[in-house]
Amino acid sequence: ATLTTEVRWAELNVGAQLATRPWSIPIGVAEATLGPSHLVVYEGEHVLVTGPARSGRTSTLLTIATACRAARPDATVIAVAGPRSPLGSGQEPLVDEVVPPANVGDRLEPLVDGAPGFVLVLVDDAESIEDVNGVLGRLSTSDRPDFLFAAAGRNDGIRSGYSHWSRPLRGSKLGVLLRPNTDLDGDILGTQLPRRAPVGMVTGRGYVVNSGESELAQIALPR
Numbered sequence: 001a002t003l004t005t006e007v008r009w010a011e012l013n014v015g016a017q018l019a020t021r022p023w024s025i026p027i028g029v030a031e032a033t034l035g036p037s038h039l040v041v042y043e044g045e046h047v048l049v050t051g052p053a054r055s056g057r058t059s060t061l062l063t064i065a066t067a068c069r070a071a072r073p074d075a076t077v078i079a080v081a082g083p084r085s086p087l088g089s090g091q092e093p094l095v096d097e098v099v100p101p102a103n104v105g106d107r108l109e110p111l112v113d114g115a116p117g118f119v120l121v122l123v124d125d126a127e128s129i130e131d132v133n134g135v136l137g138r139l140s141t142s143d144r145p146d147f148l149f150a151a152a153g154r155n156d157g158i159r160s161g162y163s164h165w166s167r168p169l170r171g172s173k174l175g176v177l178l179r180p181n182t183d184l185d186g187d188i189l190g191t192q193l194p195r196r197a198p199v200g201m202v203t204g205r206g207y208v209v210n211s212g213e214s215e216l217a218q219i220a221l222p223r
Contacts, residue, residue, distance in 0.1 A: 012220055027176070041174065048061055048166065061150055189212065
């Protein structure tokens, strides 16, 4: 048996566990076991997805949203995205609201202090988005019980952003490194990547990292 190059989230045949911490969010198929690969999210931890252009970053954000929405139909999904992102069109049915980068401060400030229900905030092209009033930095380290923050950005931009708001987010050591530079990208999430993968690194393939431990996986398509 070999690792598939395409799988739908529904084909994983397992749902997310969001009732108690740590949460378990299935997002793909692990190369080592050919079983589901999960993000394991402890309280106060949030998700960072990196990769080069056309590696599947936006799709990975939507897969996380698919898993969360299936487990919590009452979830509110908010996307911070510019016009270059597929999420910025406002046509994505998984997203309840799109916030332009210029409106981050006004719209997301209330989430810092809390909001009713489960809230998932997705940030696409994170390396190009400025943190208005420090809101993104505070949300990315929030320990609210029913809140998850997931940001995606180019691997080279995230690596070099020493003063960028995403820097503290890397401390969770939780996320996905898509088609990574094996010499440099492991440092983003505090893991050591193997120099050579046993399979080709196609779109949507990379390393799922939990607490600094990585496993190679094919990330599921959201639908």
